[in-house]
Amino acid sequence: MGTGNGRENAIIRHGIFRYTVLMTPASEEELGRRRFQLAKDQAIEAAIGKIRRAPAAEWQTFSGTDYACLRDILGELWISLEREKWEQYSFSTLTREDIRALIALCAGSRGHAPGRALLEEVDAILSHSRHSPQKS
Secondary structure, three states: OOOOOHHHHHHHHOOOOOOOOOOOHHHHHHHHHHHHHHHHHHHHHHHHHHHHHOHHHOHHHOOHHHHHHHHHHHHHHHHHOOHHHHHHOOHHHOOHHHHHHHHHHHHHOOOOOOOHHHHHHHHHHHOOOOOOOOOO
16 A cells, blocks of 8 residues: 555545645745735725716826826835724825825935825825814
């Protein structure tokens, strides 16, 4: 039969295979990075889908470059926020002017990591608070 013990032979005979997958720390880290990237991409696409369906957004007026810029700025914000905060945004209520403002912020920061001030401006647009009076 083989050199294995009776239990191993019984396992093989009955079609039951037991194995342990040992992942190296590097592959576990890579898997974590991929999961994070996938979650980010899904969140951004869901947000853009809501923006696209919003009548006030006038989505058809935006170019592919605008779309890429919007993806970039939303991605940077998603990375820096708690998920709870991200879920509070109402992307479907953004107007064409809101989207233009987001794209302008993105275009102004191309090639540089966005700073805290820029992300706060993006947050203000998405929170619809940029035109609201400040409370003392």
